[in-house]
Amino acid sequence: MASTLYFIGGGNMVTAIIEAVRDKSESYPVDALYVQEISQARIEDLAQRFGVLAADPSSTPDADIVIIGIRPQDDLKTVLESVSQRFSPERTTVISIVAGYTIEQLEEHLGHDFRLARIIPNTLTTTGYGYSGVALNDQASENDIDAFLRTFGKPLYVEERLIDVITGFYPPNLVYHFIDAYVDAGVLAGLPRDIAKAIALDTLIGGTEFLKQKDVLPQVLLNINNSPGGVGITQAYTLNSTGFAASVQSAVLAAVNRTTALGKEAR
Structure with missing residues (x-):
């Protein structure tokens, strides 16, 4: 079955992931790909290059995976609370690619019902190389996200304490x-x-x-x-x-x- 993906943030890492997902469309088909981004110019660029659909903080598509791709210094509390109100834990898995922000911090504002994964993708996403450490909360399993993660790298499922170590170790x-x-x-x-x-x-x-x-x-x-x-x-x-x-x-x-x-x- 094809997936529906919803990205919050449209920066360089999200763009690299979207490009990789599109390149792997045969092995990982996607029905719809939404991006919520404050820069209209960036949304237009992503729409032209990859056919993404523009979204905003009131959008409620039936997403299989929500990817939080904003900066740590952005208003994560508001973003997470918004996700908890707009998406269903029964349907949606949440993936955070926010550096340094722990599962405990994420669940504090998102709640404990969502299947949640924390990952910092390697910047070598489009080369076929690049391990990325992945930590899961108690509700999530590898089956929830593995096919998606393998479109843009090599997931390494580890204890969360190793995520920051891997993130600091792998940049090229x-x-x-x-x-x-x-x-x-x-x-x-x-x-x-x-x-x-x-x-x-x-x-x-x-x-x-x-x-x-x-x-x-x-x-x-x-x-x-x-x-x-x-x-x-x-x-x-x-x-x-x-x-x-x-x-x-x-x-x-x-x-x-x-x-x-x-x-x-x-x-």
Whole structure:
């Protein structure tokens, strides 16, 4: 059976999800796709690109899934109370993609009758990659949402305490920073930028695939590549002496802490 989806918010993440859902229409058919968004220009763009239907805070379509995709600093209390008044717990499953906002906080204003899931989608939604942590309340099950979630990534059903950790750990920004530095290193050493970029991307993708094929920890391959007095071990020494590993770990922990803080700052 085809689903009816209702999005509250029409920002970048919601747009990416809608695009992914439309791309997977054969495996996940959708009867109607509504978006409630304050920006008329954004609604018009989504309608033109994906055929969404405009909605407002008084709309009451018979939705299978309501996706709350606004910012933590927006008026979540009012939005959740509105959802509880307009939709039926017997019919509708609610999914929150609001960073840092816990199931307990959601249920405080939504009520405890709805099937509820909390997920922060990975930004790699349209690439076929990207794990997203998913936490469920007592009323929800994987069967309620799994088909929908798999249109835009790979759901990992976990305890809620791990959601913020996964959210702070997975953003590809860390990879972009690394590639940017790696390309600059090639340029510093004398390579033209286009050649440095091509080699960096190919090495990153190839190295990742090789690691997956071998199914071992990275240290195993490092030990193989780091021959005595060789290039690899010289590179490892330099990275260690400049605090490379500690910088990566500090960046991840800072992102995790910021994710948690967003929930505490929510209205």
